[in-house]
Amino acid sequence: MSTLTIDKAGPTRKVKYGSMSRDRAWALRWSYFFLILFAIFSLVPPLYMLITSLKSSAEISAATNPWWVFHPTLSNYIELLTSNQFLRFFWNSAMVAIIVVTITMLISVPAAFALARMKFWGSATLATGVFLTYLIPDSLLFLPLFKMLVLVGNWTGIQLINRWYVLLFIYPTLTVPFCTWIMIGYFASIPKELDEAAIIDGASWFQTLTRIFIPVALPGLIAATIFAFTVSWAQFLYPLVFTTSTDQLVLPVGIITTLIKGDVFNWGQIMTGALLGAAPPLIIYAFLMDYYIAGLTAGATKG
Amino acid sequence: MAEVNLRKVIKRYDEVEAVRGIDLDIADHEFVVLVGPSGCGKSTTLRMIAGLEDISGGDILIGGDVVNDVPPKDRDIAMVFQNYALYPHMTVAENMSFGLRLKRYPKAEIKSRIDEAARMLDIVELVDRKPKQLSGGQRQRVAMGRAIVRNPKVFLFDEPLSNLDAKLRVQMRIEIKKVHQKVRTTTVYVTHDQVEAMTLADRVVVMNHGRIEQIGTPTELYHHPATRFVASFIGSPAMNFIPCQLEDAAGKPQVRISDKIAFPLPAARAARYQKIPRTDKLLLGIRPEHITEASAHSEPGVESFDAVLDVTEPMGMETLIYFTLQGAQVCGRVNPNAGAQDGAPLRLAVDLNNMHLLNEVTGAVL
Numbered sequence: 001m002s003t004l005t006i007d008k009a010g011p012t013r014k015v016k017y018g019s020m021s022r023d024r025a026w027a028l029r030w031s032y033f034f035l036i037l038f039a040i041f042s043l044v045p046p047l048y049m050l051i052t053s054l055k056s057s058a059e060i061s062a063a064t065n066p067w068w069v070f071h072p073t074l075s076n077y078i079e080l081l082t083s084n085q086f087l088r089f090f091w092n093s094a095m096v097a098i099i100v101v102t103i104t105m106l107i108s109v110p111a112a113f114a115l116a117r118m119k120f121w122g123s124a125t126l127a128t129g130v131f132l133t134y135l136i137p138d139s140l141l142f143l144p145l146f147k148m149l150v151l152v153g154n155w156t157g158i159q160l161i162n163r164w165y166v167l168l169f170i171y172p173t174l175t176v177p178f179c180t181w182i183m184i185g186y187f188a189s190i191p192k193e194l195d196e197a198a199i200i201d202g203a204s205w206f207q208t209l210t211r212i213f214i215p216v217a218l219p220g221l222i223a224a225t226i227f228a229f230t231v232s233w234a235q236f237l238y239p240l241v242f243t244t245s246t247d248q249l250v251l252p253v254g255i256i257t258t259l260i261k262g263d264v265f266n267w268g269q270i271m272t273g274a275l276l277g278a279a280p281p282l283i284i285y286a287f288l289m290d291y292y293i294a295g296l297t298a299g300a301t302k303g
Numbered sequence: 304m305a306e307v308n309l310r311k312v313i314k315r316y317d318e319v320e321a322v323r324g325i326d327l328d329i330a331d332h333e334f335v336v337l338v339g340p341s342g343c344g345k346s347t348t349l350r351m352i353a354g355l356e357d358i359s360g361g362d363i364l365i366g367g368d369v370v371n372d373v374p375p376k377d378r379d380i381a382m383v384f385q386n387y388a389l390y391p392h393m394t395v396a397e398n399m400s401f402g403l404r405l406k407r408y409p410k411a412e413i414k415s416r417i418d419e420a421a422r423m424l425d426i427v428e429l430v431d432r433k434p435k436q437l438s439g440g441q442r443q444r445v446a447m448g449r450a451i452v453r454n455p456k457v458f459l460f461d462e463p464l465s466n467l468d469a470k471l472r473v474q475m476r477i478e479i480k481k482v483h484q485k486v487r488t489t490t491v492y493v494t495h496d497q498v499e500a501m502t503l504a505d506r507v508v509v510m511n512h513g514r515i516e517q518i519g520t521p522t523e524l525y526h527h528p529a530t531r532f533v534a535s536f537i538g539s540p541a542m543n544f545i546p547c548q549l550e551d552a553a554g555k556p557q558v559r560i561s562d563k564i565a566f567p568l569p570a571a572r573a574a575r576y577q578k579i580p581r582t583d584k585l586l587l588g589i590r591p592e593h594i595t596e597a598s599a600h601s602e603p604g605v606e607s608f609d610a611v612l613d614v615t616e617p618m619g620m621e622t623l624i625y626f627t628l629q630g631a632q633v634c635g636r637v638n639p640n641a642g643a644q645d646g647a648p649l650r651l652a653v654d655l656n657n658m659h660l661l662n663e664v665t666g667a668v669l
Binding site: 191193194196197198199200201202203207211212215216218 | 353354355374375376380381382384385386388389390391392401402405406449453
């Protein structure tokens with residue numbers, strides 16, 4: 001599009017646009033330089049994991065070139081994928097992530113709508129408060145949370161500690177504030193006239209939310225979903241603290257606690273487990289990113 | 304369709320009074336335009352009629368019923384917003400039918416209403432498009448279509464043409480007028496553009512500082528403004544205000560502008576202004592079209608004088624001239640062949656049959 005404009009411009013203007021495009025070319029060169037640098041920086045560790053996961057324990061401990069696989073083997077993958085324990089971790093992680101995402105969305109979307117649109121007493125303070133809770137690190141929260149759950153167990157007799165589903169109560173303390181914050185931003189960017197039009201058209205608050213706000217803010221909703229899923233999937237400290245029995249563990253903790261036996265590191269399987277664990281978020285990113293970008297540009301072009 | 308009545312309506316934001324007790328009766332089928340500068344309370348008034356703003360005092364009646372505490376959806380009104388406020392994820396047809404679908408109208412009924420409105424607004428071929436695929440004018444048509452299909456008691460327009468370019472604005476103005484002629488729904492229309500107000504309205508309500516300055520038909524406001532604000536707000540270029548005093552010369556009243564210039568009043572005006580104390584500080588209000596080049600033969604009430612022009616603006620069909628009288632910049636409209644040039648003197652004529660006298664202190668038209 002811009003090149004077309006340059007072609008059409010007169011000779012005197014061409015100089016001006018020419019210098020602009022030269023600036024642009026340099027900006028592009030620098031962007032490529034740093035992007036490539038960053039890509040190498042972040043892609044080398046997974047590559048190393050992949051290489052290691054294809055090696056036998058003997059080859060890993062042998063003093064050969066660590067960046068090359070001389071005798072590729074899938075034994076690590078086969079062993080993990082046929083181990084009930086690993087599949088159990090995977091299952092626990094999946095359950096936790098899916099349910100936490102659902103709970104998070106059910107709470108934070110209506111909360112964000114209320115905070116962004118229904119001006120009630122203290123709504124602005126509350127919105128800031130929601131975000132501030134997110135700033136408290138989990139390393140500070142896990143002890144009080146643990147004590148609280150022990151107390152709940154003592155009072156009600158409901159034992160939550162060392163059950164995988166305890167994480168369903170814990171993770172939303174991380175995900176709900178942040179997702180609410182993201183959604184407040186998205187909802188606030190929707191013009192006020194849109195909900196006024198809906199209200200005049202006869203929509204209730206709930207209908208305005210479900211039929212106007214959620215579809216319009218879908219990109220934001222997806223961003224929040226991705227965030228909530230990533231947090232639940234990758235969280236390490238909380239499951240380490242709240243679950244101990246091997247059948248209650250989620251993937252990140254499970255890999256570390258079962259594949260490191262004393263001072264023996266089963267590197268091949270650790271790498272394989274980590275790679276397999278990284279697969280679901282990758283797949284979800286790939287799928288939702290397409291959707292996310294489609295949502296951003298829908299209807300932007302004529303056709 | 305219904306009449307709309309405002310009784311002593313007040314809107315207060317904390318300490319600020321945005322609307323200060325206005326009374327307004329809008330008849331059934333009437334097209335009323337609220338006009339005024341920004342911050343005059345016109346949009347607030349409209350939003351109070353819509354129910355989007357609570358009222359701090361007074362009563363609003365639609366169709367004879369007090370609707371003060373009735374939510375917008377039960378007021379049976381439709382509103383067209385300045386930025387169209389179309390639902391971006393819905394097609395044109397879905398946008399137009401949203402209100403009807405919420406009220407669970409039968410599908411056939413919805414379809415026939417959409418078809419009718421689309422035909423009326425000439426957007427039949429657009430019904431399957433999304434708002435993003437439409438131009439500004441098309442979007443505004445859809446926004447109007449969304450209002451029409453609801454068949455409400457009252458249409459509310461909140462500066463609907465402000466986002467369009469000048470040419471499209473003129474075109475859409477005519478469209479709105481045509482639609483109103485067809486559907487005859489009571490309409491309240493808010494704008495800051497006096498041309499829109501004059502061209503569209505059955506009656507214009509001029510607002511300023513949260514109060515109504517004057518209500519009247521466009522011609523009434525133009526020819527008989529009640530205050531200096533209305534006189535200067537309606538009409539473009541605006542009315543001239545020249546400091547002057549009334550005096551009697553040989554028993555006949557005349558307006559004295561300066562030592563050299565004084566105009567004897569026409570008989571009708573002389574009678575009307577008889578009782579004004581001669582010591583009052585006054586303003587002579589005269590519209591630019593009543594200051595023209597002097598013609599060879601004199602007419603009753605038309606007085607000529609000499610002026611040195613500051614600036615001229617050739618418009619094609621006429622030339623606008625600007626000169627200074629008693630410190631006031633005065634605009635006149637002369638024939639393009641009258642020989643008006645920047646800095647040059649010109650003999651001009653002022654038509655005092657169309658003059659106004661204003662009290663300089665109170666701003667009231669006498």
